[in-house]
Amino acid sequence: MIFAHTFRVVLAFLVLSGMLARFSVAESTSDALSTLRSIQPGDDKAQQAAAAASKQLSQAKDLKLMEVLKAMKGASPIGKNWLMGLANQLYRKSDAASKPELTAFLGDTSQDPEARYTVYRWVTDNDPETRGKFLDSMLEDPSLEIRFDAVAHAILKSEGASADQLKRILDAARHPTQIVEMIEKLKAVGVTVDQSQHMGFVTSWKLIGPFDNVGSDKFDVVYDVETDWLKGAVKERYSGKNGETQWLEHTTDSKEGQVDVAKLFNNEKGCIVYAATIVKVPSAIDCEVRVGCINAQKVWVNGELVIANEVYHTGAQIDQYAAPIKLKAGENRILVKVCQNEQKEAWAQDYSFQLRLCDATGKAITWNP
Amino acid sequence: MRPEKRSLGIPNTLSQHSKEPRALVEKVDPTMKMRIREIIKSSVLGYCSLGLLSGVLSRSGNSEDWTQFRGPGALGASATARLPDEFGGDASKNVAWKVKIPGRSAGGAIVVGDQVITTSSDAMDQRRIRLVSYSAADGKLLWEQQWIARGRPYCHPVSANAAPTPVSDGKRVFAFYSSNDIACVDLQGNPVWYRSLASDFPKAGNDVGMSSSPVVVDGVVIVQVECQGDSFVAGLSAEDGSILWKQDRPKKANWASPSIVKLPNGKNVVVVQSSEDLQAVTPADGKPVWRLELPCSTIPSSVADGNRLIVPAGGLTALDLSSAGEPSTLWKENKLNSNACSPVVAGKNVYVVNRTVLVCGDVYSGKILWQLRLPDAKQIWSSPVVAGDRLYLFSMEGLCFVVALDGEEGKIVQTNKIDDEVLGSPAIAGNAMFVRGANHLWKIATQ
Numbered sequence: 018m019i020f021a022h023t024f025r026v027v028l029a030f031l032v033l034s035g036m037l038a039r040f041s042v043a044e045s046t047s048d049a050l051s052t053l054r055s056i057q058p059g060d061d062k063a064q065q066a067a068a069a070a071s072k073q074l075s076q077a078k079d080l081k082l083m084e085v086l087k088a089m090k091g092a093s094p095i096g097k098n099w100l101m102g103l104a105n106q107l108y109r110k111s112d113a114a115s116k117p118e119l120t121a122f123l124g125d126t127s128q129d130p131e132a133r134y135t136v137y138r139w140v141t142d143n144d145p146e147t148r149g150k151f152l153d154s155m156l157e158d159p160s161l162e163i164r165f166d167a168v169a170h171a172i173l174k175s176e177g178a179s180a181d182q183l184k185r186i187l188d189a190a191r192h193p194t195q196i197v198e199m200i201e202k203l204k205a206v207g208v209t210v211d212q213s214q215h216m217g218f219v220t221s222w223k224l225i226g227p228f229d230n231v232g233s234d235k236f237d238v239v240y241d242v243e244t245d246w247l248k249g250a251v252k253e254r255y256s257g258k259n260g261e262t263q264w265l266e267h268t269t270d271s272k273e274g275q276v277d278v279a280k281l282f283n284n285e286k287g288c289i290v291y292a293a294t295i296v297k298v299p300s301a302i303d304c305e306v307r308v309g310c311i312n313a314q315k316v317w318v319n320g321e322l323v324i325a326n327e328v329y330h331t332g333a334q335i336d337q338y339a340a341p342i343k344l345k346a347g348e349n350r351i352l353v354k355v356c357q358n359e360q361k362e363a364w365a366q367d368y369s370f371q372l373r374l375c376d377a378t379g380k381a382i383t384w385n386p
Numbered sequence: 387m388r389p390e391k392r393s394l395g396i397p398n399t400l401s402q403h404s405k406e407p408r409a410l411v412e413k414v415d416p417t418m419k420m421r422i423r424e425i426i427k428s429s430v431l432g433y434c435s436l437g438l439l440s441g442v443l444s445r446s447g448n449s450e451d452w453t454q455f456r457g458p459g460a461l462g463a464s465a466t467a468r469l470p471d472e473f474g475g476d477a478s479k480n481v482a483w484k485v486k487i488p489g490r491s492a493g494g495a496i497v498v499g500d501q502v503i504t505t506s507s508d509a510m511d512q513r514r515i516r517l518v519s520y521s522a523a524d525g526k527l528l529w530e531q532q533w534i535a536r537g538r539p540y541c542h543p544v545s546a547n548a549a550p551t552p553v554s555d556g557k558r559v560f561a562f563y564s565s566n567d568i569a570c571v572d573l574q575g576n577p578v579w580y581r582s583l584a585s586d587f588p589k590a591g592n593d594v595g596m597s598s599s600p601v602v603v604d605g606v607v608i609v610q611v612e613c614q615g616d617s618f619v620a621g622l623s624a625e626d627g628s629i630l631w632k633q634d635r636p637k638k639a640n641w642a643s644p645s646i647v648k649l650p651n652g653k654n655v656v657v658v659q660s661s662e663d664l665q666a667v668t669p670a671d672g673k674p675v676w677r678l679e680l681p682c683s684t685i686p687s688s689v690a691d692g693n694r695l696i697v698p699a700g701g702l703t704a705l706d707l708s709s710a711g712e713p714s715t716l717w718k719e720n721k722l723n724s725n726a727c728s729p730v731v732a733g734k735n736v737y738v739v740n741r742t743v744l745v746c747g748d749v750y751s752g753k754i755l756w757q758l759r760l761p762d763a764k765q766i767w768s769s770p771v772v773a774g775d776r777l778y779l780f781s782m783e784g785l786c787f788v789v790a791l792d793g794e795e796g797k798i799v800q801t802n803k804i805d806d807e808v809l810g811s812p813a814i815a816g817n818a819m820f821v822r823g824a825n826h827l828w829k830i831a832t833q
Contacts, residue, residue, distance in 0.1 A: 058585035061628040068579040068626035075576050095582050098533040102569065102577025105531050109575070131534055134509070142488070165510040192510060328614045331639055332593030334540060 049074045050085070053099040054092035067099055074103055082107040086122060089132040097131055104132070108139055116140065123151070130160035137163055156189040161378060168195045172202075180208045187215075191379035193335040216335075217373040217381025218274025219294055219351070224265045226290030227282050229258040233358040235289060236313055236327045242291050246352045247320045251293075258288055271371070273335060278312075278355055279368035285357065292353040296374065296384040300346045304382045307339040310370040313356035318342045319349055329358045330365040336379070344374075344384075452497040452813040452820075455551035455599035455643055456769060460689055462730035464814040467773035470832045471788050474804040481804075482818065482829040483525035487518060492549040492597065492767070494810030495822040498556065498573065501528060502813070502829070504822045505561050507547035512539045515547060517561040519575060520827060522815065529575030537565035537584025541595025544767075544782070544809070546824070549597035550643075551810060553607070555624060560607050564596040568609065570627060579627035586629075589615025592639050599643040603654045606630060606669045610658050612640035612684075619644065619658050621672055631672030636662045643687040643728075647695060650708055657695065659688055664697060676712045678705075686724040686738075686769075691731040691749060698724050702738065704752060719752035721745065727779075728811075732772040732791070739766055744779065744789060746796055756795040760787050769811035771819070778819065780808035786821075804828060 049070035056067045074080055085104045089097045122128055123136045141148035152170040155163050171186045172195065178186075180203065187199035193216065200210045213220055228240050245251045254263045269276050278290050308316055308324055311333035316324040323340040357368045375381050456462040473480035489508025496503050501519045508514050513535045519528040539547040541564055552561040558578055562568045566584040571577055584590050592613040600609045606621040612635045620632040638661055645657045647666065655666040655675050659682035666675040682688075683698035690696075693708040694716065701720035705713035722729075722745055724738035731737075736749045742763040746755045760766070763781035770779035775792040776799075784807060788800040806823025813820040818831035 058582060064579070064581065064628045065626045068628075071577055071579065094534075094536050095580070095585060098536065098567070098569075098580045098582070099577070101533050102531060102571070102580060106576050109529055135532070138509075138514075162510050162513075326589070326615070328593075331614065332540060332542065332595075334593070337538075337540065337593060 045073065046077055046080060049077075050088045050100075053103075054088055054096045056096045056099065057093055058095060067096075071099055071103065075106060080107065082111060083118060083122065086132045086136065087128065089129040090127075092129070097129065101131075101135065104135065126159050130162070134160050134162040137166075156186070161191060164189065164378075165192050165195070168192070168199075172198060175202065180206050184208070193379075212272040213269075213274045215381060216274070217375045218271075219296065219372050219374065220270075220274055221266075221268045221386050222276060222292045222294050222353075224267055224276075224278070224281060224290055224292045225255060225257075225262055226278075227258045227262070227285045227288030228255075228290070229287070230289045230356050231258075231287040231359065233287070233313075233329070233356070236315075236356055238289075240289070240291075243352070243354065246291070246293055246350070247317060249350065258285070273309075274371040274373060275369050276371065277369045278357070279366065282368075284366070284368075287357065287359040289354060289356050292355065292370070294351050294386070296344070296349050296351065296386065297347060298344045298349065298382070298384045302344050302382060304342060304344060304374055304376050305339050306342050306351070306372065306374055307336040307379075308353075308370060308372050309333050309335045309337045310355065311367045312370070313358075314338075314370060315354040316340070316372070317350075317352040319345065327356075329356075330360060330367070333367070335371065335373075341377070344382075450497075450815050451499065451554075451556070452495075452815050453556065454496060454553040454601060455494060455687075456689070456728060456730075456811055457771070457813060460601075460643075460645055460687070460728075461691065461732070462689070462728065462769055462811065463732040463772035465732075465774065467814045467819075468817045468832070469773045469776060469778065469814070469819050469830060471776070471800040472802060473830045474784075474786070474802040480830055480833050482831045482833060484826050484828045485520060485525045485527070486826050487516075489514065489516060490546040490548065490824050491822055492544070492546040492595075492809040492824065493551040493599065493822065494768075495813045495820045495827060496552055496554055496559075497522060497813050497815035497820060498554045498559070501573065502820050502827065503552055503554070503559055504827055505548035505550075505552055505563065507535070507539065507563065511535075512541075512547040513565075515539075515561075515563045515565070515567055515569075517552065517559065517569065517571060517575075519559075522818070522820070522829070525827070525829060531561075531569070531571055531575050531577065533567060533569055533580060535563060535565035535567050536582035537563075537567060538591050538593060539563075539565045540593040545595035545597065546809075547595070549595055549809075550599040553600050553602050555602045555605075558624060560600055560602060560624070562598075562600045562609060564592075566590050566596065566611060568600070568607070568622070568627070570607075570624070579625075581622065581627040583609065583611060583620075587611070587616035587618065589613075590617070591615060594639070597641045601644050601646050601656065603646045603656065604669045608644050608656050608669065610635070610640070610642070610644045612636065612638065612660060614639060619656075619667070619672070621656075621669060630670070633667065633672050636660050638662070638684070640684040642682070642684055642698075645688045645690055645695075647690040647707060649710075650693065651710070657688055657690070659697060659699070660684065664688075664699065678712065683724065685726050686728040689729050689731055691736075694749065696729050696731060696736055696749070698729065698738075702729060702736065702747065702752060704749070717752035719747060719754065721754055722747045722752060726767050728769040730770050730772055730777070732777075735791070737770060737772070737777060739770060739779065742766060742781075744770070744777070744787075744796060746791075758789065758796045758798065760798075762801070763787070767809045771812050771814055773814050773819065778812060780812065780821065782807055782809060784808055784823065 052070040152167040155167040313327045470480040489506035506516045516532045518530045547564045550562040569580045598610040617635045617637045621630045664680045665677040686698040688697045695705040697703045702722035703718045704716040727739040744758045765782045768780040777789040784804045786802040789796045810822045821828040
């Protein structure tokens with residue numbers, strides 16, 4: 018009798034705890050997803066909370082793959098990676114998400130682009146035929162990753178294509194390597210495209226220098242020319258590292274907008290050169306300034322410091338550094354500070370920069386010098 | 387390798403742990419059976435099962451495992467392994483299996499139980515960073531994870547965003563990338579935590595590519611992020627990725643990996659090297675134990691051999707760790723110079739690779755014992771490994787020099803070719819070698 022009574026109590030406890038567990042999990046799944054979606058860098062308490070939330074979600078029986086994929090929309094970049102881990106776990110272990118569901122998600126361009134690319138890879142990694150069919154219709158996809166693959170796919174199929182077909186691929190391309198490749202293909206069929214213009218490189222500059230950077234410790238030294246330019250009132254001449262110096266006008270003919278500062282300033286080492294330009298746009302526009310530079314550099318747009326990297330000779334490429342900016346209607350003043358150190362190695366002699374203006378996808382915006 | 391004994395067969399394990407609860411259910415009212423089963427499943431027993439399951443599936447390190455860059459103790463050597471001299475080529479001789487992995491890797495693989503785990507980076511700008519696990523027995527994909535690089539993924543074309551070798555504490559795997567993203571999963575590939583160190587410290591990075599491999603000790607993951615921007619070494623909680631400590635380091639590019647050293651008092655310290663110094667810190671809080679103003683190489687890493695620390699500095703420098711306090715210098719030999727590969731210690735010898743010459747020295751004195759030119763090798767990045775009396779050294783173009791170490795001098799007994807670029811150091815487990823090429827994962831074992 019006592020045993021039976023005890024057993025009933027235990028049973029009641031199990032029933033109750035089961036219900037409570039179900040209730041609390043159902044409620045906190047949403048909270049846990051919110052915790053992951055909102056995590057920001059540099060917050061260790063949030064990191065610990067995210068680890069706890071991820072553990073809970075990882076063990077949740079009722080969490081659905083599509084729920085996690087949809088939660089990526091609007092999540093912070095870091096939060097999306099936490100969710101990505103869960104999505105991979107669910108995709109691997111669950112057959113709850115059917116292929117039609119995933120395909121529908123992939124086709125829904127309102128969903129998070131990175132989530133959609135993840136799904137695209139799941140669906141097509143082992144199915145090249147399906148991948149090809151998808152990519153044929155994805156040249157203009159808002160996901161830059163999908164677009165990149167679609168352009169690569171189109172390039173592969175472009176042998177014997179007409180100039181118009183090649184031009185369409187070029188118009189779709191956003192990644193610099195693909196743009197360059199398509200311009201070469203067009204050239205082969207007799208169509209010349211101005212690469213620096215197509216990519217939005219600024220080619221005309223006024224440069225002044227050299228200013229002292231011996232010891233590579235003048236990155237944050239504010240020379241008069243910098244202050245004056247930011248105020249909008251520059252002088253014709255300034256006192257430089259080797260005496261008086263004046264502005265030099267230069268238009269680069271480099272297809273990639275490279276301004277060879279070393280050549281213009283006699284391979285000066287331990288120095289700083291400023292490059293300035295004005296671009297005019299008909300109306301205010303949100304866009305990006307993107308810089309490739311193997312030397313330490315700062316970039317100001319309309320007086321606001323938007324890029325600063327005190328790094329010398331560790332690689333350079335188009336779009337190495339990017340920052341969102343807002344250009345105002347009319348004139349916009351851009352100033353670049355390029356610093357060279359005193360390394361003597363052959364690989365440490367480059368002193369150059371390239372700068373372009375484009376939208377967030379990498380498509381050049383239109384402006385007038 | 388004993389894959390059959392360490393199977394990750396989740397259904398079997400679940401079934402095994404559900405036997406006792408079923409016996410309990412049989413004693414109650416039959417009409418309640420279904421409901422009780424469901425309740426039990428979703429509540430207490432569910433949690434118990436999960437606990438038992440994770441207990442069974444999580445495992446402590448095994449002496450045969452190769453859980454980090456350069457394997458057990460980072461020595462790069464297995465005394466007992468027996469590998470074939472001849473492998474690869476057109477006939478794929480002694481290639482037990484080979485799998486193509488999307489993307490590219492410049493790191494090595496690790497072996498944990500019956501899993502071979504490695505990283506790759508693919509898609510646009512190598513922004514998709516992946517962690518994949520294959521069955522050591524047959525190369526079957528066990529699980530995969532992926533994230534998106536939040537730091538700059540750029541690197542020299544030879545390297546890859548997936549350049550550091552992952553590390554495991556036997557329960558979890560920690561994957562670190564050049565873009566300074568770090569992620570932790572359990573041994574089933576389930577996510578544990580993720581962290582973007584490039585978002586925490588936006589100037590951390592090197593566009594030639596970072597490659598320092600993390601280590602894990604005493605529940606702390608140590609990452610060495612040394613560059614011209616935000617330059618630091620940090621200890622992260624293995625449990626949740628929170629930063630336990632961080633110490634600023636010289637603002638200079640550095641690709642060397644931290645090393646774990648066990649002191650005579652039994653305590654572990656982490657040694658980090660740079661072009662300015664060599665420093666030991668405690669893993670738990672990053673407190674300096676000692677610091678030497680010793681300019682070290684910035685690519686090859688140090689190796690701890692008992693009470694000796696062999697440091698790529700001025701050629702090689704051997705330090706005595708047998709007493710408390712700052713270590714003293716045992717010997718220094720500038721001809722034991724290693725430009726890219728980390729030194730390997732096996733028995734009484736230390737081996738370094740000076741461009742395309744293998745150099746053997748006496749680990750007790752630093753005396754040069756022999757040198758061996760490696761014909762046709764163009765560039766070597768992969769640190770060599772020693773299995774028994776053979777040294778295996780891959781050139782970037784996929785040539786593997788098998789060097790017999792049992793004579794007076796080293797002798798190339800075989801030069802093999804595999805159809806892959808090889809930049810990472812191989813892993814050895816049992817009588818197999820796992821080679822992470824840039825595009826494939828290879829298992830080499832006598833067939």
